[in-house]
Amino acid sequence: MPKDGSVVRLDGEGKPLWLVLELTYRCPLKCPWCSNPVDFDRCNGNELDTDEWKRVLREGRELGALQLGFTGGEPMLRDDLEELVAEATRLGYYTNLITSGVGLNEGRLVALKNAGLKQIQLSLQSSDRALTDSLIGATAFDLKIKVARMIKSYGFPMVLNVPVFRQNADQTAEILALAEDIGVDYLEFANIQYYNWAMINREELLPTRAQLERAEAAVKAARERLGDRMTIYFVIPDYFEGKPKACMNGWGSIHLTIAPDGAALPCQEARLMTDLAFPTVREHDLAWLWNESPTFRKFRGLDWMREPCSSCSEKETDFGGCRCQAYLLTGDACNTDPACGKSPHHGLVTDAVARAADPARTLKPLVMRTERAARELEREAEHG
Amino acid sequence: MTEIKQNHPAATDRYGVNPMYLFRWEDTQNAYVLLYPEGIVKLNQTAGEIIKRCDGEHTVADMVIELQQSFPGDDERVADGVYRFLEVFRAKGWIRRQA
Numbered sequence: 001m002p003k004d005g006s007v008v009r010l011d012g013e014g015k016p017l018w019l020v021l022e023l024t025y026r027c028p029l030k031c032p033w034c035s036n037p038v039d040f041d042r043c044n045g046n047e048l049d050t051d052e053w054k055r056v057l058r059e060g061r062e063l064g065a066l067q068l069g070f071t072g073g074e075p076m077l078r079d080d081l082e083e084l085v086a087e088a089t090r091l092g093y094y095t096n097l098i099t100s101g102v103g104l105n106e107g108r109l110v111a112l113k114n115a116g117l118k119q120i121q122l123s124l125q126s127s128d129r130a131l132t133d134s135l136i137g138a139t140a141f142d143l144k145i146k147v148a149r150m151i152k153s154y155g156f157p158m159v160l161n162v163p164v165f166r167q168n169a170d171q172t173a174e175i176l177a178l179a180e181d182i183g184v185d186y187l188e189f190a191n192i193q194y195y196n197w198a199m200i201n202r203e204e205l206l207p208t209r210a211q212l213e214r215a216e217a218a219v220k221a222a223r224e225r226l227g228d229r230m231t232i233y234f235v236i237p238d239y240f241e242g243k244p245k246a247c248m249n250g251w252g253s254i255h256l257t258i259a260p261d262g263a264a265l266p267c268q269e270a271r272l273m274t275d276l277a278f279p280t281v282r283e284h285d286l287a288w289l290w291n292e293s294p295t296f297r298k299f300r301g302l303d304w305m306r307e308p309c310s311s312c313s314e315k316e317t318d319f320g321g322c323r324c325q326a327y328l329l330t331g332d333a334c335n336t337d338p339a340c341g342k343s344p345h346h347g348l349v350t351d352a353v354a355r356a357a358d359p360a361r362t363l364k365p366l367v368m369r370t371e372r373a374a375r376e377l378e379r380e381a382e383h384g
Numbered sequence: 385m386t387e388i389k390q391n392h393p394a395a396t397d398r399y400g401v402n403p404m405y406l407f408r409w410e411d412t413q414n415a416y417v418l419l420y421p422e423g424i425v426k427l428n429q430t431a432g433e434i435i436k437r438c439d440g441e442h443t444v445a446d447m448v449i450e451l452q453q454s455f456p457g458d459d460e461r462v463a464d465g466v467y468r469f470l471e472v473f474r475a476k477g478w479i480r481r482q483a
Contacts, residue, residue, distance in 0.1 A: 017424060064412035066419055066424055067419065067422075067424060092408065094406050094419035094420070094424075118406060118419075118421075119404075119420075119421045121421075155403070157404040157420075157421050159421055186422070
């Protein structure tokens, strides 16, 4: 999954250089910051089959896609993953697997290597066993560490992806030491972004500015110590910056995500905009979806902007921030991203940051990503 | 002093592309590209021609001779360019000196 700050800024000349396949929304974990839709269960029984995914791969290469991410849910739950990786390799993609590690045993790792898989992104939530297992709602810490070492022993470049939130932000130094011991090539501290499940749990997950400053200091010290041995990404999240992220390098600019049911999305969160239609690869070919679909054209370029974006000197740098965040927080995707200090809605973000630092606030239990919680949330939404 | 010297390419050195990177011709870009975890680099012609020869076989001296033949005119400029580019690519982590 492309992340804020880790994507090289480049002009795709209108090509979807980054293709992300969400093979399934099914997952053995219950992470309460999951970026999948809250109603993830709607794709159950409706996932694209092997031949449909292969057609997406072929059409993606014809459109100029180069980087390919296999993600989910948990992509290891797809029995045809090795077959899809082999096809992607044959077509010339740089193939990335984004996994929790659950289901990645040695036999499948060897098969993936033989299929030409280039890189693995493994998630790790904490350096502490009990905290990890309670945050993800599964017993998986020991397995993740074992899988991380196995990935390195087979010579894969590995990104260790650590989602950052209040519960683990103060473990940054310990996580850095663990990553160094494993021999990780890239360590990414991915400050979680507040959509879908993470938005439901925002009050509980949002770290304080002081926590982030301590984490950043630990990263700086590690960079000085480790030099070229490990590349460490750490980006202060948009809520704390007063500046919006250049989300997806602009809508419909270089990123194309295909959801488990074949819906073409400009980013993995876009489906939260319930007033937009997201046609699928079952109805159209990829060229039409990318070039012609009204959804992809809606916010492509700068013409959709209104004030304060339209006269802003930064508009070609940050593209007005994130359309999904504008929609989620203000109800209108054409508004400036409230993460921007110039947004009239910026108070929505600064209020949340201020509440995170209030020692007297009540922390509720995290709402874990389960089908039961999804159904309850849907019922609540229906009854207002 | 010694350390700086070690980082400079020598005529007998051989280089290989960092195994983390995928280097290949890409028709849709009409260029050589380097693909790596979370990144894409589109190479200009000079960079592409040099990295193509980072195959563990060519020595730097071989590279210079071949490129002087391909781009005749100013041999000294071509040679300087090869050494300078190799140093930059190595610093970026794209290529590694072979043992």
